[in-house]
Amino acid sequence: MNKSILFVTSLLTILSSRPCFSQTRTPDLTKASNFSASNREFVLGKDQDKGQIIQVKSAEGPGVVWLENVLFSTGTLEFDVKGKDVMQRSFVGLAFHIQNDSTYEAIYFRPFNFNSAEELRRSHSVQYIFLPQFDWFNLRESQPGKYENPLPKPVDPNDWFHVKITISHQQIQVYVNDWPTKVLDVKPINPNADGKLGFWVGNGSDGSFANLRIQPD
Numbered sequence: 513m514n515k516s517i518l519f520v521t522s523l524l525t526i527l528s529s530r531p532c533f534s535q536t537r538t539p540d541l542t543k544a545s546n547f548s549a550s551n552r553e554f555v556l557g558k559d560q561d562k563g564q565i566i567q568v569k570s571a572e573g574p575g576v577v578w579l580e581n582v583l584f585s586t587g588t589l590e591f592d593v594k595g596k597d598v599m600q601r602s603f604v605g606l607a608f609h610i611q612n613d614s615t616y617e618a619i620y621f622r623p624f625n626f627n628s629a630e631e632l633r634r635s636h637s638v639q640y641i642f643l644p645q646f647d648w649f650n651l652r653e654s655q656p657g658k659y660e661n662p663l664p665k666p667v668d669p670n671d672w673f674h675v676k677i678t679i680s681h682q683q684i685q686v687y688v689n690d691w692p693t694k695v696l697d698v699k700p701i702n703p704n705a706d707g708k709l710g711f712w713v714g715n716g717s718d719g720s721f722a723n724l725r726i727q728p729d
Contacts, residue, residue, distance in 0.1 A: 616643055621673075680729070
């Protein structure tokens with residue numbers, strides 16, 4: 513066989529055998545060994561509608577249950593989440609670009625604000641943060657209304673809802689359920705990061721999570 517043809521054939525064989533890192537990943541939620549936790553306990557279980565779920569228990573302060581052996585930089589993240597309609601006791605979302613238990617970005621929701629009669633509270637329904645320096649109160653004080661938004665339609669605060677987050681170095685966009693309109697559109701404060709992914713809950717909060725799908729760019 514011609515050496516050039518042999519080289520090309522060998523190269524194609526090698527490339528075709530490499531894993532496609534852009535493929536969608538659906539992490540296994542059935543094995544506790546796939547996770548590590550900071551300031552939280554968690555249990556794995558099943559939901560009649562959502563299938564395999566992870567339930568993160570409440571505690572004082574924020575907590576993260578992150579996936580082992582999964583790194584993420586840019587792409588699309590989707591998951592189902594359920595909080596509760598209890599004032600200041602339901603902050604649920606996803607942390608990404610985790611460096612350690614106190615340095616990460618997160619998108620999270622406040623279900624107890626979803627359908628409030630008070631416009632100000634509704635405007636605090638979905639939030640972006642970058643800890644430790646840019647927590648919600650720092651961002652709200654320095655740039656009010658830029659990193660948090662209301663939801664455009666009612667959502668049952670005690671039921672599951674679906675979240676889609678697209679992350680690039682220039683933009684983070686958040687969608688809820690099957691709505692075509694973004695519920696949050698921000699420029700990341702931490703534009704060139706990568707790191708681990710984790711289910712996030714805030715102070716005094718618990719939450720349930722299911723159907724995490726990771727689509728890297």
